Amino acid sequence: MKVHLRLLGTLPDYYPGDYPETGLDLDVPAGITVGELADLVQMPRERISIVSVNGFLAKADDKVPENGVVKFLQSLHGG
Amino acid sequence: MKFLRVDMTAQTAEWQDVPQEYEKLGGRALTSLLVDSEVSATADPLTGDNKLVFAPGYFSGTTLVNSSRLSVGAKSPLTGGIKESNVGGTVAYSLARLGVKAVVVEGQAADGKYFYLNIESDTAASLVPCDQLKGMRTYALTQTLHGELGTDKSVTCIGPAGDQQLLSASIQSTDLDGRPCRAAGRGGLGAVMGSKGLKAIVVDRNGKKPVPLADDKRFKDAARAYAKDVKADEFSGEILPELGTAVLVEPINAAGAFPTRNARQGQFENVDKISGEAIAKVIKERGGKNKHKGCAQCIVDCSNEFVTAEGEFVTSSLEYETIWSMGGMIGNDDIDAIARLDFLCDDIGLDTMNTGVALAVAFDAGYAEFGDAKKAISLVEQVAEGTEMGRLIGNGPHAVGEHFNHDRVPAVKKQSMAAYDPRAIQGMAVTYATTPMGADHTAGWVVDQNLEAFGGTVDARSGEGQVEISRATQIHMAAVDSVGICDFAQSGLASEEGIGNVYTMMSAKSGDVFGEAEWAELGSTVLRTELGFNKRAGLTEEDYQLPEMFYKEPLPPYNVVVKVTREQMNSTFEDL
Numbered sequence A: 001m002k003v004h005l006r007l008l009g010t011l012p013d014y015y016p017g018d019y020p021e022t023g024l025d026l027d028v029p030a031g032i033t034v035g036e037l038a039d040l041v042q043m044p045r046e047r048i049s050i051v052s053v054n055g056f057l058a059k060a061d062d063k064v065p066e067n068g069v070v071k072f073l074q075s076l077h078g079g
Numbered sequence B: 001m002k003f004l005r006v007d008m009t010a011q012t013a014e015w016q017d018v019p020q021e022y023e024k025l026g027g028r029a030l031t032s033l034l035v036d037s038e039v040s041a042t043a044d045p046l047t048g049d050n051k052l053v054f055a056p057g058y059f060s061g062t063t064l065v066n067s068s069r070l071s072v073g074a075k076s077p078l079t080g081g082i083k084e085s086n087v088g089g090t091v092a093y094s095l096a097r098l099g100v101k102a103v104v105v106e107g108q109a110a111d112g113k114y115f116y117l118n119i120e121s122d123t124a125a126s127l128v129p130c131d132q133l134k135g136m137r138t139y140a141l142t143q144t145l146h147g148e149l150g151t152d153k154s155v156t157c158i159g160p161a162g163d164q165q166l167l168s169a170s171i172q173s174t175d176l177d178g179r180p181c182r183a184a185g186r187g188g189l190g191a192v193m194g195s196k197g198l199k200a201i202v203v204d205r206n207g208k209k210p211v212p213l214a215d216d217k218r219f220k221d222a223a224r225a226y227a228k229d230v231k232a233d234e235f236s237g238e239i240l241p242e243l244g245t246a247v248l249v250e251p252i253n254a255a256g257a258f259p260t261r262n263a264r265q266g267q268f269e270n271v272d273k274i275s276g277e278a279i280a281k282v283i284k285e286r287g288g289k290n291k292h293k294g295c296a297q298c299i300v301d302c303s304n305e306f307v308t309a310e311g312e313f314v315t316s317s318l319e320y321e322t323i324w325s326m327g328g329m330i331g332n333d334d335i336d337a338i339a340r341l342d343f344l345c346d347d348i349g350l351d352t353m354n355t356g357v358a359l360a361v362a363f364d365a366g367y368a369e370f371g372d373a374k375k376a377i378s379l380v381e382q383v384a385e386g387t388e389m390g391r392l393i394g395n396g397p398h399a400v401g402e403h404f405n406h407d408r409v410p411a412v413k414k415q416s417m418a419a420y421d422p423r424a425i426q427g428m429a430v431t432y433a434t435t436p437m438g439a440d441h442t443a444g445w446v447v448d449q450n451l452e453a454f455g456g457t458v459d460a461r462s463g464e465g466q467v468e469i470s471r472a473t474q475i476h477m478a479a480v481d482s483v484g485i486c487d488f489a490q491s492g493l494a495s496e497e498g499i500g501n502v503y504t505m506m507s508a509k510s511g512d513v514f515g516e517a518e519w520a521e522l523g524s525t526v527l528r529t530e531l532g533f534n535k536r537a538g539l540t541e542e543d544y545q546l547p548e549m550f551y552k553e554p555l556p557p558y559n560v561v562v563k564v565t566r567e568q569m570n571s572t573f574e575d576l
């Protein structure tokens, strides 16, 4: 199935390949989880703090739906 | 170090030894304790009875990084209570290196006369008549003053909004490039400055006086360790320099906490166009600057310089809160318009948050369509012109709501909330409601503690545990605002060792024993003082509550209302 993955913050710097600015269009096994998706693109899980799938917060073992838009974001503090 | 007492009525500027009770205080602790002791809580804030106090943080002027923070305090004409608003740039460092502990401005110039205060050293300060500068915008004013006095001057000033004594008037201060783009934005303190007849404070930047330290080496060792932690941290050492505070747009939106169209939604569908990532890309492509140093002593460089497609300067620094208030909050996805609005607010001397939310309330009441950026720009221009609608916008969301008889006003004590919806991050509900300051986010930023993904332990959409974390953070932040460390360099004190460095610096500067208990006592004393002032000023429990809309209207996409009860809000500082 197809998913669209966006890496935000400075995460593109940690992507092993060339990261296109529009994000990655990926073919992935059906039923893949958020955590497995991170592993698939070789993104160290500890660098990812927040994940949204189709605009909703998701956790590592949540499944990604077909044509899902996934965003990986980093941890922040400040104010 | 010395106090500079400026009497606008008598037009005098006199030096005074620092009274003993203020010797070991700085920043917010100094401004709030001094206002509490010298200003009647029932005083009219826009008369000579109010005092406007400028105090560098306790660590300002030392070798500690990110410590050029100036606290400005007074009774607020907006909230009706005590106010402290702080600003970066160069002024705090410059004052501290001249040996100035605080500038206390009292009285009121007669007949609408205008002056600027020129501080050249810790013996030379004078009020200079400047009626001709009244009404001038801050960029032109700064250029004029730099032209007359030299560019090696820090300028802290008001624009036309402060001249008109409007309730969203900010006090602007110059950055390292000499632009008046750093703001003590909140609480209408620019109106207090205008009411006194004080257009600007000019401070020489060449001061070399060492800030007195009881144990020089111990202080410097701890300051060095602190800086190392700030650099090593992923957020302050890597993410902020690359993307600025705008990097918050995407995650806060993902959490459903990005107030959109006057807080009718918690997510903005066009967030991709105004995210930190999008802005950094535009800046880079156009030849502007990311990783820009805005403040003296900074090693984080969260600032930026936004330019037009032709590479011409538009504004500095485009930050998260403004991207929200002039973006999602008014349904505007045009980044050039957001940048223009940011510049206009700096130039006219307006709090970008109170102004953006005032626009949002007007749009929500049907005055214009959400997303109409042209209308937003024209309305902010009208603030400078002083039209009826301009004055209304310049007086903030509460005034706009009253005018249109519209009750969806996301404000506490008449001050707008910031860029975190209290329904989706309920810890912020407690902070907005219970801080003595009005709906401030910096008074107790508990976003990280609310989101599990940020290492938080409470459920952001539940009321459980929120009072406790907000209370503890507010006490902590009252101390941080007093020592004068920039919010974005707080990674240096996040760990046990890190905060230990701060205690060591406190001890090495003051010569006293200083630890966790003293830190908590410092923060608690500040809050007790401020809450006490507000009580005497006539603020009641009702003034420490969120507006009804947050209890009644579920916020999409998580469809949640504030669950922290009014009783729980009232219990926050019961036993402080």
Ligand code: SF4
Pocket (backbone or CB within 6 Å): B066, B088, B089, B292, B293, B294, B295, B298, B299, B300, B301, B302, B303, B486, B487, B488, B489
């Ligand atoms: S991190 Fe940003 S706000 Fe803080 S001192 Fe540096 S430039 Fe100023």
